[in-house]
Amino acid sequence: MILRSEKDLMLFYFGYKTFINAADELIQSYGIGRQHHRFLFFICYYPGIHVSALLEILEISKQGAQSALKVLKSRGLIIEKTNQNDKRLKELHPTEAGLSLIESLCNAQLQLLNKIESEYGSNWTEMMKGLSAPRPGYQMIKEKRGIAWKK
Numbered sequence: 001m002i003l004r005s006e007k008d009l010m011l012f013y014f015g016y017k018t019f020i021n022a023a024d025e026l027i028q029s030y031g032i033g034r035q036h037h038r039f040l041f042f043i044c045y046y047p048g049i050h051v052s053a054l055l056e057i058l059e060i061s062k063q064g065a066q067s068a069l070k071v072l073k074s075r076g077l078i079i080e081k082t083n084q085n086d087k088r089l090k091e092l093h094p095t096e097a098g099l100s101l102i103e104s105l106c107n108a109q110l111q112l113l114n115k116i117e118s119e120y121g122s123n124w125t126e127m128m129k130g131l132s133a134p135r136p137g138y139q140m141i142k143e144k145r146g147i148a149w150k151k
Contacts, residue, residue, distance in 0.1 A: 008125070014138040015131030022112040023105040030075060030101060035068050037105060043078050044094040044102040050083070051090045077101060 077098035083089035120130035
């Protein structure tokens with residue numbers, strides 16, 4: 001028997017997969033991945049963020065960030081500036097291309113969430129079911145395991 005909390009965890013897993021996949025094709029067309037998306041998201045919404053603050057927000061090490069930042073710079077999505085008050089600090093700023101990409105990515109994900117809400121309502125469980133529906137693993141579990149999902 002699957003407990004209610006386990007069902008919720010599965011719904012969240014499958015729903016999250018659908019949510020992040022909403023932006024994946026666009027991300028890939030720029031030659032970047034999900035890690036770059038996360039970096040760019042925070043840089044766009046906090047222009048001028050210091051590298052150290054970004055690393056703290058994302059909970060990653062400086063070593064783990066260097067290659068992602070290098071790729072974003074080489075793709076012309078961000079620029080790095082030296083802080084005028086403290087030359088040791090590096091500020092990260094989005095370029096117009098970076099802002100445009102994040103706007104497109106956010107729009108894709110917001111459109112998905114709005115569509116799911118309009119079809120399934122605003123109840124969290126129902127929205128997660130809607131987000132989970134396209135996932136093959138979710139369908140397999142529903143069909144093969146006979147899990148009784150409330151409608």
